Amino acid sequence: MADLQDLYQSIILDHNRKPKNYGALEGATCSAEGRNPLCGDAVRVELVVGEGGIEDVRFTGSGCAVSRASASIMTQAVKGRTRAEVEQMFIRFHELVTGKLKPEPAEARAMGEMAAFSGVSKFPIRVKCASMPWHTLRKALEDAAST
Amino acid sequence: MRTSRRADFPLLARDPGLHYLDSAATSHKPRAVLDAIRDFYERDNANPHRGAYDLSARATERYHGARERIARFLGVSDVDCLLFTRGTTEALNLVATAWGHAYIGAGDEIVVTALEHHANFVPWQQLALARAARLVVSPLTDDQRVDVGALRQLVGPRTRVVAFGHVSNAIGTVNPVRDIAAIARSVGALVVCDGAQGAPHLRVDFDALDVDFYAFSGHKMCGPMGIGGLVGRRAILEAMPPYQFGGDMIDFVRDDHSTWNVLPHKFEAGTPNVADAVGLAAACEYLDGIGLDEVLAHERALTSLASERLQLIDGVRVFGPPARERSGVVSFSVDDIHPHDLATVLDQRGVCIRAGHHCAQPLMRRLGVPATARASFYVYSDESDVDALVRAVEEAKLLFAAPSLTI
């Protein structure tokens, strides 16, 4: 199962089994919900956003392994980051899962666990699963910015 | 060994490694159907009902002949009460809109079941909202059958419509149409049956079925996409207003009002889809050639086999009543593997299944799952498809059970 192992790397399977930052966030300042109409999956991202950026973030919802792992890894990656940094991370992640970015080893190391999603690009149907948590996070940040 | 029927289907014949288990979504098309469509365009293509020349008369003749053939397949003796539509969705919207807006008022009740496809749920929900009527959702038994006893308690003097599926697309449950219809009749309600999953697998015998409307889709029964129909009782169709307005459906058009053409034209505004009607007639011919009893027996055997073998796998749950009470559907879940992930793994093995809510979100909420995996069989399926399905599910379990790193 060569390709499948690229998609379901052990990092992804582990985050699916034991997601980080899963559960409601007390004192959230903003939140958003994302849905995948194809399978009915839903994710809810809750944030505490302060002057400097994302102070805390958690997620809830039901989803496939790809979307759960993506949400879990995303919450770890964006905590403590500014909005601008998060936007840059999203762009790179999106390029990665759509196959536009083929990171060099050094670059992949810099991306950390997010690099585990490189196999998604061979499964176009699943790009949405990987990117949905990020779209939801951005929606929450937009709503926070506009209020 | 692959069934010899597979050779009748060019797409399947071309790809021997493909295990297509999504026939409840759409079926493949036998060569006879593809040939019939091509033949129509190559020999008889013209706009029917309109031209004063022989070619147009031939097109009209082909269209009428298709209607007769499909009516015979469905057991409809009053052929002009079979209206062509794009499919089940359009047929049900026709009833909910044209009949519904004429007859449903504030405080009326519309009963549907919790098994319904969105196509037989949302049109009624929207009608109820528009008319200040009430949508009542009839509950299910623990094994996802319509709870007939509960339905009997639910209907009452305000019930105007009882709408239900012949066969559930998400679970495969075959509903007791006559029992449900009798309950609806007892309060004088309109009986609407969604036959999208009925017509491909069961002898419909509309004249004896005791429903007022029966909707179906050609593409699920070996026919082309974009054609299907609505069968209705003549008195009801003649009394209700048209659905769409335009060419063919009118009798006279004055400046300030119009009168309507007779059945079936009153409900078929615009240039009809003759070629696909011809294709669907060829599909009926194909299925009758096999025999509907054989179709059902064949897919029940595979459904039983797949259900039994899947249930032997640790962590697999098969939904619904026993296989002998279902059509060709096996809806299941595997512990700790999301259906969407399962479908991806299976796809890598050439096994096409559906993963999702199957356009039945009210049902999924009641099952308490966001989605299920669904394998569905048809005339061209065989035991090798079951083997591939079971093997791939076992492989998925291995993949997802891979030892974990500590994070």
Ligand SMILES: Cc1ncc(COP(=O)(O)O)c(C=O)c1O
């Ligand atoms: C039970 C049921 N009803 C309605 C539909 C809608 O049919 P169509 O999409 O052909 O209009 C389907 C098919 O998806 C179905 O399975």
